[in-house]
Amino acid sequence: MKKAPVTNYLIDTSTLFKRYINEPGTKKLDELFSTAGTFFISALTIVELISNLKRLNQVDGVIDDNTFTALKRTFFSDIDKGAIEIEPVSPLIILTAVEFLKETYITPIDAVQLATMAILQERLGNLVFLSSDHKLLRLAAEKGYATELI
Numbered sequence: 001m002k003k004a005p006v007t008n009y010l011i012d013t014s015t016l017f018k019r020y021i022n023e024p025g026t027k028k029l030d031e032l033f034s035t036a037g038t039f040f041i042s043a044l045t046i047v048e049l050i051s052n053l054k055r056l057n058q059v060d061g062v063i064d065d066n067t068f069t070a071l072k073r074t075f076f077s078d079i080d081k082g083a084i085e086i087e088p089v090s091p092l093i094i095l096t097a098v099e100f101l102k103e104t105y106i107t108p109i110d111a112v113q114l115a116t117m118a119i120l121q122e123r124l125g126n127l128v129f130l131s132s133d134h135k136l137l138r139l140a141a142e143k144g145y146a147t148e149l150i
């Protein structure tokens with residue numbers, strides 16, 4: 001009996017956020033995490049996710065200090081136990097991001113996300129980009145990458 005290939009996923013910040021804050025798409029992401037896939041994030045996603053959680057805490061007042069600490073702890077626990085793998089922001093990723101920026105305006109973080117997708121796709125092959133950002137998904141699809149809206 002032939003096993004189905006394991007799917008690798010690159011998760012952008014808009015989607016990873018749904019793992020820790022219940023919002024539309026959380027259930028779908030939870031279902032994907034229950035599969036045998038490997039989930040990657042860019043190292044910059046760590047900074048962006050913690051910043052967004054802190055915004056909910058300090059600026060929006062949606063979560064209190066204890067909740068912020070608990071969510072941060074859960075996120076780092078996911079990394080520690082291998083549920084999420086971190087792709088470093090290498091010089092090659094930066095150069096690839098710059099090439100994407102020559103083609104069209106996108107935010108620096110989105111350029112790094114697309115560049116990370118390009119490098120991981122080349123290395124791993126079977127990769128799906130998970131995002132809640134329609135523009136970013138469109139750009140990834142235009143480059144020929146498999147995408148899924150969360």
